[in-house]
Structures are given as C-alpha cells and as structure tokens.
Amino acid sequence: MTPFANLPVACLRNPQARRDLAYDDQPQQWLSLSGTAAAWAELHQWSNYQPTPLRSLPEIATDLDLDQIWYKDESDRFGLGSFKALGGAYAVFRQLVDYVQTATGQTDLTAADLLSGRYRELTQAVTVTTATDGNHGRSVAWGAQQFGCRCVIYLHAGVSAGREAAIAAYGAEMVRVAGNYDDSVRQAAEDAQAHGWILVSDTAHPGNTTIPSVVMQGYTVMVAEVFDQLPPDQLPTHVFVQAGVGGLAAAVCAYLWERWGRDRPTTIVVEPDRAACVYATAQQGKLVTLEGDQDTLMACLSSGHTSTIAWDILRHSSDWFITIPDEAAVLTMQHLAHPRSPIVGGESGVASLAGLLTVGQRSDLRQQLGLTTTSRVLTFGTEGATDPEIYQKLINRSALHI
Ligand SMILES: Cc1ncc(COP(=O)(O)O)c(C=O)c1O
Structure with missing residues (x-):
C-alpha cells in the first residue's frame, strides 16, 4: 500500500456545493427517482439482466483504517464488461420504442415486442450513431443489434484495436477519426x-440533452442496485466515483441528492490528472474545455470537456474533486488481482478505488474529506478487462486466470 502515499494528488473542495438546496428546487431536474424506477422496471425484463455484485473489501478497509469499503463490480454487466451497458443500450431501446410507437400508433411497447421481430421492417430503417472511447459504443452497438437497427460508431485515434474489435463484434460499422475524443464527438454529430x-x-x-439524460438515467439503475444490496443500517458515509465527461458521477450524485437530500454521503469525483475536465470546470466555476489529447491510460475517462447536464447536477451536489496519476490505476488493478480475493478491474474501472487508496494514507487529506475509522466508503468498479490485451500487459496475467 505504501506506493500510493507517494503519488501526486490534487484535491479541490467544490466551492459551489449546496447541501441546503433541495433537489426539487433546481431550475431543471434532468434525472429523477421515478425515471430510475421506470428504467429499473424495463431493464429487469431483459433476458440476461442480473444485478452485478457489491463486493466488500475488508483487507483494504483494515489497511486504510476505515470501517468498510464496497466495490460495485460491473465487470460482468450484461456480458459487456462495464456499467455502460445500462446507458447506451437503454437509450437505443427508448428511441426505437418512440419511433415504432409514432409510426404504428401502438402504445406501451416493451423489449419483448421489439425482440419478437414484428417491427423489424420499421427499426431497420433507423440508424443510431455515437462517438466513443470504447464502452459506450459497445453498449449502443449491442442495443442496436438486439433491437434491430443499423449502427455507426466513431472512434478517435487513441482507441485501441481491441476495443474497436469488441464493438464491431456487435455488427456496428466503424469510423476512425483523426484527433482526440472531442474530435470524434464532433464528427459523429455532423454526420448524424x-x-x-x-x-x-x-x-x-446545448441543444442535445434529451438522449444523454436517458443514458444517465440508465446508469442510475446501478446505483439503485447498490442500495438494494447494502444493509439499510449501513449506508455509506463517502462515495468515490470516477468521471470522464461526468455523466456517471452526475447520475450517482443526482440519485443520492434526491433520495437523501442534505443527509446524503460525501461525494468525491475522481479523474485522471491528464484528463481532468470536471476538476478544471469546478475550479473555474464554469464549463472549461481542455486543450491537447488527454492521453491517459484510463482511456475511458479521457475527455477534454464536461457534459453540460452533468455539470448542472454536479455543480451543487458533488463535494470534492480529486485527480490521480495513471500509476494509481495500475497499482490498484494489481492490488485487486491479488490471489487473496481476486477481482478483475480495468484501467478506468478501478479509478474511484484508486482515488480512495491515494488519499486514504494521507492524514491531511483524510482529515479534509472526513475519512475516519468509522467511515463506510462506496466505490464503483465500472469495468472489467474490457481490453484483455492491455489488462494482461499491465497485470502480467490474463484476466481469465484471475
Ligand atoms: C469504464 C468507465 N468508467 C467510467 C466512465 C466515465 O463515465 P462518464 O464519461 O459518464 O463520466 C466511463 C465512460 O466511458 C467508462 O467507460
């Protein structure tokens, strides 16, 4: 554990955090517990739905002198390997339902209706598209294949061949774009x-908020699962969650805010120090776009700009922002792969736990964040070995042998 104590970490208290503000008093509520309930009801009917495990990490909790650490392990979500399976595929489903209902006048269509093939002729005329670092594209492609529409996925230059192949396996057409993630986002939007x-x-x-909010609403099902799995008298005191564009962190914070109001846990948003767009946004109090390529090993967190609606939520509901170096993710992956209780965590997937491990051994940061021997900390293991080759290179062992 000692190596973590020497890693560089930046830590910022959110200057705009507002515990006094009620969830309903925001000018716009992008997400809701009723939206979570609707997504939950739908996703529970999908044939291969299973709640992912909430793992307890007692040895690490003891090492860090904390009461509890939980790790929501998304490595086997829908067989796609990341929590993203809950968002993109759900949004594709909702779009196709709207399309078919408008075309046919039917109401209350379900996944089973689309899967029956009865509406294939209609859905085949639809093309869905997105830019991706990997996991979101895999989710959209999987949704398109399941529910019967065409799919075109945009990848930037830094996305590995392994991630490309994993998306193409769901029948998507792939387009490579020169430049960084933001360039691929622009190209996908223009072509769409x-x-x-x-x-x-x-x-x-601005002007593109409806579908991203449905994607984020899908993520909240993962958060709802956590609170179904936790003993009711053991709510977390702290929640660490990683951010790329901030959609996941905002989904987590919105859920906690609406459900527990001012009594919600302390939230800590974790980013790679090479792609800390949410941190920069919080620091400047307004949306900031980072220059450069945001080249981080935590590839799925590589983004130079924050989602507008994510920032709308995080502005008042997140408490802290921290940045960690790539090395923290690698050390955490190795730590989790230890034979005593092996867990397969990918580079971006372990980032929130890496954030906890990085701050957890420094008395100054512990004190600031209120981490004590009675703290119960929830982290999100958002992906498994979504690129098995990279995983093997970093861990020196195949994920299959963990
Ligand atoms: C595995 C993983 N974790 C976390 C994130 C971060 O999510 P967001 O970009 O919504 O902040 C992503 C995004 O793709 C991801 O793939």
Whole structure:
C-alpha cells in the first residue's frame, strides 16, 4: 500500500456545493427517482439482466483504517464488461420504442415486442450513431443489434484495436477519426445531422440533452442496485466515483441528492490528472474545455470537456474533486488481482478505488474529506478487462486466470 502515499494528488473542495438546496428546487431536474424506477422496471425484463455484485473489501478497509469499503463490480454487466451497458443500450431501446410507437400508433411497447421481430421492417430503417472511447459504443452497438437497427460508431485515434474489435463484434460499422475524443464527438454529430441518424450520445451539449439524460438515467439503475444490496443500517458515509465527461458521477450524485437530500454521503469525483475536465470546470466555476489529447491510460475517462447536464447536477451536489496519476490505476488493478480475493478491474474501472487508496494514507487529506475509522466508503468498479490485451500487459496475467 505504501506506493500510493507517494503519488501526486490534487484535491479541490467544490466551492459551489449546496447541501441546503433541495433537489426539487433546481431550475431543471434532468434525472429523477421515478425515471430510475421506470428504467429499473424495463431493464429487469431483459433476458440476461442480473444485478452485478457489491463486493466488500475488508483487507483494504483494515489497511486504510476505515470501517468498510464496497466495490460495485460491473465487470460482468450484461456480458459487456462495464456499467455502460445500462446507458447506451437503454437509450437505443427508448428511441426505437418512440419511433415504432409514432409510426404504428401502438402504445406501451416493451423489449419483448421489439425482440419478437414484428417491427423489424420499421427499426431497420433507423440508424443510431455515437462517438466513443470504447464502452459506450459497445453498449449502443449491442442495443442496436438486439433491437434491430443499423449502427455507426466513431472512434478517435487513441482507441485501441481491441476495443474497436469488441464493438464491431456487435455488427456496428466503424469510423476512425483523426484527433482526440472531442474530435470524434464532433464528427459523429455532423454526420448524424447530415444523414438523419439518431445520435445516442453520452455527452450533453446545448441543444442535445434529451438522449444523454436517458443514458444517465440508465446508469442510475446501478446505483439503485447498490442500495438494494447494502444493509439499510449501513449506508455509506463517502462515495468515490470516477468521471470522464461526468455523466456517471452526475447520475450517482443526482440519485443520492434526491433520495437523501442534505443527509446524503460525501461525494468525491475522481479523474485522471491528464484528463481532468470536471476538476478544471469546478475550479473555474464554469464549463472549461481542455486543450491537447488527454492521453491517459484510463482511456475511458479521457475527455477534454464536461457534459453540460452533468455539470448542472454536479455543480451543487458533488463535494470534492480529486485527480490521480495513471500509476494509481495500475497499482490498484494489481492490488485487486491479488490471489487473496481476486477481482478483475480495468484501467478506468478501478479509478474511484484508486482515488480512495491515494488519499486514504494521507492524514491531511483524510482529515479534509472526513475519512475516519468509522467511515463506510462506496466505490464503483465500472469495468472489467474490457481490453484483455492491455489488462494482461499491465497485470502480467490474463484476466481469465484471475
Ligand atoms: C469504464 C468507465 N468508467 C467510467 C466512465 C466515465 O463515465 P462518464 O464519461 O459518464 O463520466 C466511463 C465512460 O466511458 C467508462 O467507460
């Protein structure tokens, strides 16, 4: 554990955090517990739905002198390997339902109706598209394949061949874009506009908020599962969650805010120090776009800009922002792969636990965040070995042998 104590970490108290503000008093509520209930009801009917495990990490809790650490292990979500399976595929489903209902006048269509093939002729005329670092694209492609529409996925230059192959396996057409993630987002939006495709984006921009909010509503099902799995008298005192564009962190914070109001846990948003767009946004109090390529090993967190609706939520509901180096993720992956209680965590997947491990051994930061021997900490293991080759290179062992 000692190596973590020497890693560089930046820590910022959210200057705009507002515990006094009621969830209903926001000018706009992008997510809701009733939306979570609707997504939960739908996703529970999908044939391969299973809640993912909530793992307790007692040895690490003892090492860090904390009461409890939980790790929501998304490595086997829908067989896709990440929590993202809950968002993009759910949004594709909802878009196709709207399309078919408008075309046929039917109401209350379900996944079973679409899967029956009865509406294939209609859904085949639809094309969904998105830009991705990997996992979101896999979710959208999987949703498109299941529910019967065409799918075109945009990848930037830094996305590995392994991630590309994993998306293409769901029948998506792949387009490589020169430049960084933000360049691929721009290209997907332009092409969607030009061809009349549905842009199933996980990042909101002004004028493009509806579908990203459905994607994020899908993520809240993971949070609801956690509180179904936890003993009711053992609510977390702290929640660490990683951010790329901030959609996941905002989904977590919105859920906690609406459900527990001012009594919600302390929330800590964790980012790679090479792609800390949410941190920069919080620091400047307004949306900031980072220059450069945000080249981090935590590839799925590589983004230079924050989703607008994610920031709308995080602005008042998140308490802290921290940044960690790539090395923290690698050390955490190795730590989790230890034979005593092995867990397969991917580079971006372990980031929130890496954030806890990085701050957890420094008395100054512990004190600031209120981490004590009675703290119960929830972290999100958002992906498994979604690129098995990279995993093997970093851990020196195949994920299959963990
Ligand atoms: C595994 C994993 N974890 C976390 C995130 C971060 O989610 P967001 O971009 O919504 O902040 C992503 C995004 O793709 C991801 O793939």
